Amino acid sequence: MAAFDLPLDQLERYVPDLPEPDDFDAFWLKTLVAAAGPAVLEVRPEPNDLALVDCWDVTFGGFDRQPVRAWYTRPAGHSGPLPAIVEYAGYGRGRGLPHERLTWATAGYAHLLMDNRGQGDLYGSGGDTPDPESGTAMGGPGPATRGILSPYDYYYRRLITDAFRAVMALRELPGTDPARIAVIGNSQGGGLALAVAGLIPDLAAVLVSSPFLCHIQRAVSLTDLAPYGEIATYLSVHRDAEPAVGNTLSYVDAVHFARRATAPAHFGIGLRDAVCPPSTGFAAYNHYAGPDKTMHTYRFNGHEHGDAVHTRSQLRWLNPRLHPA
Incomplete structure (x- = not known):
């Protein structure tokens, strides 16, 4: 894919005026209050066949207190409180298997990888969290369009709430320092990390790459690729739904x-x-x-951004902030 968007000098000055709903803060306060309660529901040791990291299968209360699964991984044998990271996975991916995401635990962090409710069937090794609400509201079959006619029914209201609650759960888990928690994600996970950063004022850091859910209506106008293309396809069938869809998306836009x-x-x-x-x-x-x-940009890269080069940049940036000398 050749470069198709604004040149870098214009990107660096691009501050679009995005109107937001008058009740944006009230909407999210009401949603999060409804999910309040003990965050951690169950913690079970999980064999991972690895010598250097220990893992637990965690279930925490997410949207509407519904159970959400996660992997909790720590450096083996480390008993003291560690700086901690919540990681959010990309679109279509579940939490997979406990040995798949090892970078942050081997770098000395406690690491919680949240499952994506109702996802896990596009790539990776699957997911373990159903989305009980998926069949109760009008909208398309994919997560990007489930319940898209109402902000109260929309899939991302549920997933963003899960992401918020994952931080609450990590703060309750043994061996973590609640004052040193970062959130991280790529693509859909990046959009979730931004949402959580806007909802939790005392995070230690946020790391975002190729974020989804940002300036959504512009994205829908620029690309036909999923997930945004799924929204365009929905509107190509439901031609009168654009005002309702636009209203719904304004409640989850990470900007x-x-x-x-x-x-x-x-x-x-x-x-x-x-x-x-x-x-x-x-x-x-x-x-x-x-x-x-x-901001780190990669001129000749697409959705993969800087890949392992970018991960190295993240490690070097985060370590002095969460592992102060």
């Missing part, structure tokens, strides 16, 4: 959450990303309220 987020932030974007167009991620970055923020 609005970014305006409220203040934690130190590390971003990464591939300038040839046709899945999550660069201008949409820059919209979130340029609106991001916290003063300590950095």
Whole structure:
């Protein structure tokens, strides 16, 4: 894919005026209050056939207190409180198997990998969390369009609440330092990390790459690739639904959450990303309220952004913030 979005100098100045719902904060406060309660529901040791990390199968209470699964992984034999990370997976992916995501635990962090409710069938090794609400509201079959006619029914209201509650659960798990928690995600996971950063004021850091759910209506106008293409396809059939869909999406757009987020932030974007167009991620970055923020761009990369090179950048940026000398 050749570069198709704005040139870099314009991306760096791109601060679109995105109107947000008048009741945006009240909507999310009401949603999160309804999910309140003990976060951790069950913790079971999980054999992972590895010598250097220990793992537990965690179930926590997510949206409407519904059970959500996660893997909790720590450096083996470490008993003291560790800085901790909540990681959110990409679109169509579940939590997979306990030995798949080892970077953060082997770097010395406690690591919680949240399952995506109702996802896990597109790639990876599957998921373990159903979405009980998936068949109760009008909308398309994929997560991007489930319940899309109402912000109260929309799939991402549930998933963002799960993501928020995952941080609450990690704070309750033994061996974590609740004052040193970061959230991280790529693509859909990046959008979730931004949302959580806007909902939790005392995070230690947020790391975002190729974020989904940013400046959503622009993204739908620029790309036909999923997940945004699923929304366009839905509207090609339901031609009169555009006002309702636009209203729903305005409640989950990560640009609005970014305006409220203040934690130190590390971003990464591939300038040839046709899945999550660069201008949409820059919209979130340029609106991001916290003063300590950095952007890494990859001129010839797409949705994979900097891949392992970017992970190295994340490690080098995060370690002094969560492992202070």
